[in-house]
Amino acid sequence: MVEIKLDHIYKKYAGNDNYSVTDFNLHIKDHEFIVFVGPSGCGKSTTIRMIAGLEDITDGELKMDGKVMNEIAPKDRDIAMVFQNYALYPNMTVYDNMAFSLKIQHVNKAEIKKRVANAAEILGLEAFLDRKPAALSGGQRQRVALGRAIVREAKLFLLDEPLSNLDAKLRVSMRAQIAQLHQRLKTNMIYVTHDQVEAMTMADRIVLTKQGEIQQVGTPSQLYNQPVNQFVAGFMGSPSMNFFEGELHENRFTTLDQQLTVTVTDQKLQKLRDAGYANQKVTMGIRAEDIHTGPDLLEKMADAKVQAKVDVAELLGVETMLYVTNGYQEFVAKVNAQNTHRPDEIITLAFDMNRAHFFDSQSQVTIA
Amino acid sequence: MQGVNSTVKAKVKYKKRHPSFASRFKSNLPLLLFVIPGAIWMIFFFYIPIFANVVAFQDFHFSAGGFLESLRTSSWVGFKNFEFLFSSNAAWVITRNTLLYNLGFIVLNLIISVFFAIVMSQLRNKRLIKVYQTSMLLPYFLSWVVISYFVYAFISPNQGLINSLLTGSGGKAISWYNAPQYWPFILLFIGTWKSIGYNSILYFASAMGVDPTLYEAAEIDGANKWQQIKHVTIPALVPLMTLMTILAIGNIFRADFGLFYQVPQNSGSLYNVTSVLDTYIFNGLTSTGDIGMSSAAALYQSFVGFVLLMISNAVVRKIDPDSALF
Ligand SMILES: Nc1ncnc2c1ncn2[C@@H]1O[C@H](COP(=O)(O)OP(=O)(O)OP(=O)(O)O)[C@@H](O)[C@H]1O
Ligand SMILES: [Mg+2]
Numbered sequence: 001m002v003e004i005k006l007d008h009i010y011k012k013y014a015g016n017d018n019y020s021v022t023d024f025n026l027h028i029k030d031h032e033f034i035v036f037v038g039p040s041g042c043g044k045s046t047t048i049r050m051i052a053g054l055e056d057i058t059d060g061e062l063k064m065d066g067k068v069m070n071e072i073a074p075k076d077r078d079i080a081m082v083f084q085n086y087a088l089y090p091n092m093t094v095y096d097n098m099a100f101s102l103k104i105q106h107v108n109k110a111e112i113k114k115r116v117a118n119a120a121e122i123l124g125l126e127a128f129l130d131r132k133p134a135a136l137s138g139g140q141r142q143r144v145a146l147g148r149a150i151v152r153e154a155k156l157f158l159l160d161e162p163l164s165n166l167d168a169k170l171r172v173s174m175r176a177q178i179a180q181l182h183q184r185l186k187t188n189m190i191y192v193t194h195d196q197v198e199a200m201t202m203a204d205r206i207v208l209t210k211q212g213e214i215q216q217v218g219t220p221s222q223l224y225n226q227p228v229n230q231f232v233a234g235f236m237g238s239p240s241m242n243f244f245e246g247e248l249h250e251n252r253f254t255t256l257d258q259q260l261t262v263t264v265t266d267q268k269l270q271k272l273r274d275a276g277y278a279n280q281k282v283t284m285g286i287r288a289e290d291i292h293t294g295p296d297l298l299e300k301m302a303d304a305k306v307q308a309k310v311d312v313a314e315l316l317g318v319e320t321m322l323y324v325t326n327g328y329q330e331f332v333a334k335v336n337a338q339n340t341h342r343p344d345e346i347i348t349l350a351f352d353m354n355r356a357h358f359f360d361s362q363s364q365v366t367i368a
Numbered sequence: 369m370q371g372v373n374s375t376v377k378a379k380v381k382y383k384k385r386h387p388s389f390a391s392r393f394k395s396n397l398p399l400l401l402f403v404i405p406g407a408i409w410m411i412f413f414f415y416i417p418i419f420a421n422v423v424a425f426q427d428f429h430f431s432a433g434g435f436l437e438s439l440r441t442s443s444w445v446g447f448k449n450f451e452f453l454f455s456s457n458a459a460w461v462i463t464r465n466t467l468l469y470n471l472g473f474i475v476l477n478l479i480i481s482v483f484f485a486i487v488m489s490q491l492r493n494k495r496l497i498k499v500y501q502t503s504m505l506l507p508y509f510l511s512w513v514v515i516s517y518f519v520y521a522f523i524s525p526n527q528g529l530i531n532s533l534l535t536g537s538g539g540k541a542i543s544w545y546n547a548p549q550y551w552p553f554i555l556l557f558i559g560t561w562k563s564i565g566y567n568s569i570l571y572f573a574s575a576m577g578v579d580p581t582l583y584e585a586a587e588i589d590g591a592n593k594w595q596q597i598k599h600v601t602i603p604a605l606v607p608l609m610t611l612m613t614i615l616a617i618g619n620i621f622r623a624d625f626g627l628f629y630q631v632p633q634n635s636g637s638l639y640n641v642t643s644v645l646d647t648y649i650f651n652g653l654t655s656t657g658d659i660g661m662s663s664a665a666a667l668y669q670s671f672v673g674f675v676l677l678m679i680s681n682a683v684v685r686k687i688d689p690d691s692a693l694f
Contacts, residue, residue, distance in 0.1 A: 053588075074584075074588045075588065079588065081584075087582050089582065091606070104591050105590055
């Protein structure tokens with residue numbers, strides 16, 4: 001329960017030429033679950049470590065509840081941190097690992113016992129309290145690391161890729177546990193991941209960064225449905241959004257090789273024209289799930305029909321992922337599995353143009 | 369039902385088969401080849417000479433036919449060599465000296481080298497660490513003969529640095545090589561000084577292997593520098609500390625010959641505090657030429673060392689099985 005403000009934060013490591021974090025501005029409100037997401041090396045860990053106090057802030061101000069924290073030692077920031085490699089003390093039992101911070105602060109024995117027992121119960125670790133970390137599975141270790149954070153009763157939880165060492169199944173269940181934990185503890189959490197699925201499912205707000213610069217801050221649905229630029233659009237969602245380089249002619253968008261042409265909806269067209277893109281080069285983006293092959297939808301979206309050759313068809317259960325080619329352009333469609341398609345078959349697909357995005361071909365900024 | 373039955377049967381029939389010696393030999397052949405040079409060396413210089421220890425039970429005299437012939441012709445005297453060793457006052461003195469000095473070295477080495485290793489691991493300046501390491505390691509590579517001259521330069525009765533300082537400040541010169549009361553400290557100091565660089569590098573390497581996020585976790589948990597050392601660094605060094613101590617205890621009956629022979633310059637008036645098993649054996653061999661007696665002393669040394677090694681390992685296994693040697 002703390003209000004955090006990152007005010008024009010910059011970070012340059014000694015010996016590096018470039019800034020690892022550039023002009024980072026963020027205002028985190030009471031018990032928000034914030035997820036930092038972005039490709040490897042974009043400065044997520046650096047930022048969270050600056051908040052923790054493990055890394056100096058080169059420029060800018062970090063405020064907690066209005067107080068500047070730049071020079072405050074980590075232990076005095078009232079934070080708890082969970083590391084990617086767990087960082088459990090190998091010589092201590094699970095109990096001692098969780099109790100360590102309290103012992104250091106000379107909390108009385110009974111209180112320590114109570115808090116550790118409570119954390120162990122939340123995380124289902126009661127049976128392992130006497131074990132050393134080496135005798136635990138990855139998932140159990142991760143829970144101990146969480147337990148160590150819980151007993152602190154800190155105002156702010158920082159989690160740096162806590163699940164990336166776990167297998168896919170365990171990751172899903174730990175994801176749910178962490179989300180529950182956030183509900184229960186009502187603390188602020190800042191969670192770092194490079195997995196956009198984790199970001200989408202867990203975050204109240206996502207902070208998407210690229211090369212040390214924030215691209216967009218918003219709710220998962222804002223980032224997914226209203227990306228501010230092509231990078232955000234491409235990063236969120238799996239498979240990645242399909243992009244087509246092309247030109248506007250009247251009310252139609254045509255790819256550069258002239259092979260693919262679709263009608264742009266009036267609303268989008270108006271925006272494009274208002275922004276001065278009539279008969280100009282633009283990039284169109286459309287997600288795999290907005291491309292259809294069902295006969296009824298083909299009929300409904302008759303003015304956005306596209307012919308393409310199937311390269312690969314991946315059956316995922318309810319849906320099939322179709323990797324198709326039109327001219328030089330490859331793209332992916334996620335279609336109903338009931339409509340079966342074979343490789344090399346020429347099929348007709350319909351684009352849901354209401355859900356298409358248009359970006360400036362040069363600056364990649366969203367136009368419509 | 370039938371399916372269940374058949375799987376149960378299959379389980380019963382299944383027996384864990386150990387690979388035969390031949391197949392294990394074959395699959396490990398490349399590794400075994402690597403072992404051969406070391407093994408041959410060990411066989412010729414350790415395992416075969418072990419049998420020569422029988423001379424400890426002989427009144428050994430060299431005869432013309434070589435060592436084996438001498439063995440055959442020398443008369444057996446049972447434990448008489450040992451009796452002689454233990455009935456003399458020397459046995460007590462050399463045993464006491466050897467044990468106490470080595471205990472002193474074990475304790476001093478452990479504390480001081482761990483201390484320096486931790487200091488170095490806390491330093492941020494990589495260049496400075498290299499400078500410290502090199503200057504601390506230098507004595508390790510010096511021969512005892514060279515060191516004995518260094519020591520002489522300090523404590524020579526006439527031109528020695530310390531005596532000059534003493535007389536210069538109005539004190540009285542000390543005849544160091546005839547003053548046994550100072551030698552326990554001199555020997556402990558010099559022995560530790562020589563080996564500290566080597567040992568602290570071992571501990572330093574071990575300390576650098578500690579996952580840096582452990583320190584960060586401890587820092588966030590509120591631990592100050594000293595608490596981080598106590599709860600993160602030292603626990604990480606404990607296995608190596610145990611290992612080094614076990615090995616040192618196994619060698620506790622083996623004194624550093626050069627230190628006790630060269631540095632005091634084999635001064636007779638210091639024997640009471642400088643005589644250790646190794647110098648005693650050497651002096652015995654060079655002055656009396658009694659191989660049987662010297663072998664008895666050497667065998668006594670090896671035997672006690674072996675027993676101590678086994679005991680200390682057993683103790684460690686009880687306390688902390690992970691740190692035990694075997
Ligand atoms: N200690 C350091 N010294 C110098 N440069 C560093 C240091 N740590 C990180 N960097 C640089 O800062 C940039 C951001 O690194 P950071 O670790 O914050 O990335 P990240 O977003 O956490 O990536 P990942 O998803 O791979 O963990 C990278 O270009 C990296 O090379
Ligand atoms: Mg990182």
